[in-house]
Amino acid sequence: xxxxxxxxxxxxxxxxxxxxxIGRLYETEAIVHNYALCYALGLVDSDRYGTQVSxxxxxxxFCREQVPMYEEHLSKLNEVGIYVTPARSLQHTSVLHTWKYxxxxxxxxxxxxxxxxxxxxxxxxxxxxxxxxxxxxxxxPLPKPSKWIRLGKWMSKAELTVKELDKVKxxxxxxxxxxxxxxxxxxxxxxxxxxxxxNMPPVSLIRNVSINGHFxxxxxxxxxxxxxxxxxx
Amino acid sequence: xxxxxxIDSKFFHNEIPYKPMGKxxxxxxxxxxxxxxxxxxxxxxxxxxxxxGIKDENKIPISRLAMFKRKQSTPERLIGRELLxxxxxxxxxxxxxxxxxxxxxxxxxxxxxxxxDSGSEKSKVVVDTAFSIxxxxxxxxxxxxxxPYENGTMASKGEKKxxxxxxxxxxxxxxxxxxxxxxxxxxxxxSIVTLKDPTEAGFLYVFNNLLRTRHYGAQTxxxxxxxxxxxxxxxxxxxxxxxxxxxxxxxxxxxxxIIQSIDPLSxxxxxxxxxxxxxxxxxxxxxxxxxxxxxxxxxxxxEVRAITSSETSIQTVLKAADDEAKAYAVKHIKSKVEKxxxxxxxxxxxx
Numbered sequence: 001x002x003x004x005x006x007x008x009x010x011x012x013x014x015x016x017x018x019x020x021x022i023g024r025l026y027e028t029e030a031i032v033h034n035y036a037l038c039y040a041l042g043l044v045d046s047d048r049y050g051t052q053v054s055x056x057x058x059x060x061x062f063c064r065e066q067v068p069m070y071e072e073h074l075s076k077l078n079e080v081g082i083y084v085t086p087a088r089s090l091q092h093t094s095v096l097h098t099w100k101y102x103x104x105x106x107x108x109x110x111x112x113x114x115x116x117x118x119x120x121x122x123x124x125x126x127x128x129x130x131x132x133x134x135x136x137x138x139x140x141p142l143p144k145p146s147k148w149i150r151l152g153k154w155m156s157k158a159e160l161t162v163k164e165l166d167k168v169k170x171x172x173x174x175x176x177x178x179x180x181x182x183x184x185x186x187x188x189x190x191x192x193x194x195x196x197x198x199n200m201p202p203v204s205l206i207r208n209v210s211i212n213g214h215f216x217x218x219x220x221x222x223x224x225x226x227x228x229x230x231x232x233x
Numbered sequence: 234x235x236x237x238x239x240i241d242s243k244f245f246h247n248e249i250p251y252k253p254m255g256k257x258x259x260x261x262x263x264x265x266x267x268x269x270x271x272x273x274x275x276x277x278x279x280x281x282x283x284x285x286g287i288k289d290e291n292k293i294p295i296s297r298l299a300m301f302k303r304k305q306s307t308p309e310r311l312i313g314r315e316l317l318x319x320x321x322x323x324x325x326x327x328x329x330x331x332x333x334x335x336x337x338x339x340x341x342x343x344x345x346x347x348x349x350d351s352g353s354e355k356s357k358v359v360v361d362t363a364f365s366i367x368x369x370x371x372x373x374x375x376x377x378x379x380x381p382y383e384n385g386t387m388a389s390k391g392e393k394k395x396x397x398x399x400x401x402x403x404x405x406x407x408x409x410x411x412x413x414x415x416x417x418x419x420x421x422x423x424s425i426v427t428l429k430d431p432t433e434a435g436f437l438y439v440f441n442n443l444l445r446t447r448h449y450g451a452q453t454x455x456x457x458x459x460x461x462x463x464x465x466x467x468x469x470x471x472x473x474x475x476x477x478x479x480x481x482x483x484x485x486x487x488x489x490x491i492i493q494s495i496d497p498l499s500x501x502x503x504x505x506x507x508x509x510x511x512x513x514x515x516x517x518x519x520x521x522x523x524x525x526x527x528x529x530x531x532x533x534x535x536e537v538r539a540i541t542s543s544e545t546s547i548q549t550v551l552k553a554a555d556d557e558a559k560a561y562a563v564k565h566i567k568s569k570v571e572k573x574x575x576x577x578x579x580x581x582x583x584x
Binding site: 014063065093096099100155159 | 283353565566
């Protein structure tokens with residue numbers, strides 16, 4: 001029996017991650033990727049959820065390389081039957097901020113730039129009190145997740161409220177899912193008929209998806225079933 | 234070695250762990266402006282539009298001054314680095330903030346670093362944006378700035394620049410005039426500083442930075458004086474409430490006529506309400522937490538003040554923190570950096 005949790009996130013700080021980079025402008029799209037949510041929720045490499053990864057891939061304070069290991073990390077979630085959907089915005093506003101590196105010297109002289117690292121830029125961030133919604137599908141009842149999680153590049157605090165949906169029915173057929181989905185996770189099990197694309201790394205998302213296949217139904221709301229993290233075609 | 238007698242050593246690790254272990258210490262501070270600081274990025278003060286309070290009748294949106302996280306943590310880590318250099322635990326050459334990280338001192342390990350090809354250390358100190366209790370329009374003031382000539386006027390009387398040329402045509406007024414919004418004194422920013430997986434020396438290192446940092450905001454101005462009033466620490470196994478929620482809870486507790494008056498808030502009132510608000514909010518958390526707030530915090534604060542204000546004991550703390558950082562670096566950073574290098578042939582064209 002699959003448990004479906006409807007989760008709501010309220011931002012308590014500005015949220016920033018680079019969905020796209022336009023010169024020195026870094027833009028945050030008001031959608032939280034499902035990979036990011038798995039990490040933020042503490043589902044990755046966790047004793048609590050039974051998703052420990054092998055020693056060479058484990059989460060450490062010190063990271064040798066800036067190479068993401070989505071496959072090594074998220075495949076463990078498939079084993080325990082946990083799936084998180086991307087989060088859509090319920091309401092949000094954006095703000096523009098400029099950031100720059102601080103300098104610690106008493107005397108500063110302008111030098112020619114030697115490295116191609118921007119020392120300042122503008123970031124479009126999502127403002128505090130914006131709200132997001134996503135779903136967690138789990139084979140087993142989930143232990144209560146923490147009330148406060150941190151998201152994005154600046155580790156912004158967000159309040160999480162989780163509510164389990166009851167009277168879940170199953171079905172099969174054509175339906176429309178208006179919220180964002182990760183296409184890789186759904187295209188092997190379902191027939192995706194039409195969609196809008198949301199460009200974002202590492203895997204662009206789709207929304208307003210017209211889809212055929214198995215679904216769960218709660219109060220007339222249908223959500224694709226059998227989704228899992230897939231990385232290779 | 235243990236430094237503190239007033240709290241149990243079970244709250245600390247014996248060495249810096251390489252993985253998050255779920256020990257958290259939250260420093261509860263109320264940051265109080267004592268002169269006219271500037272927190273700005275685009276030529277105007279940083280502000281955020283958020284609900285005034287949590288209570289239904291206070292759910293109206295107001296603009297608050299915002300003190301971004303980096304504007305809080307950077308001056309604090311710079312104070313720590315100053316001390317490390319002063320007592321000879323690092324030199325300005327081997328480790329320079331945002332330029333070259335030595336990767337083996339308390340600042341690098343506790344506050345983190347990121348260097349493209351040498352890896353990154355995640356920060357164990359997490360700070361959130363702090364919001365002023367009072368609305369923006371009551372918390373700022375506009376000043377005109379100018380750079381007058383030595384005779385005290387803005388009109389040129391034939392002053393010469395270094396190269397001997399006239400500064401401007403005699404009789405002309407210089408354009409060195411501007412106006413700038415400043416944050417008023419006695420504006421309060423409740424802010425929780427979270428330290429993950431502390432050792433005792435690491436805890437004292439961060440505590441000391443908080444107590445000593447006196448200037449925040451634009452570094453080229455000399456007006457950013459700000460005092461950190463610590464009202465407590467909370468040891469927990471997870472995250473606790475946010476700065477925004479805490480600020481809104483304090484707003485709710487302050488009588489409406491006081492908050493709406495144009496006078497600055499009284500510090501005693503704010504501190505009392507801050508303690509009351511956080512105590513209430515902590516009751517709603519579902520993490521295990523041990524609180525040292527108000528009266529119970531005083532013995533610890535006294536002890537920390539005694540340690541950090543004596544030259545010998547602050548050196549012992551820094552030494553312990555430095556030893557731990559070095560041990561961590563050797564175990565988890567250095568050994569792995571050097572290994573592949575030994576096997577690898579030097580690449581052509583690379584220094």
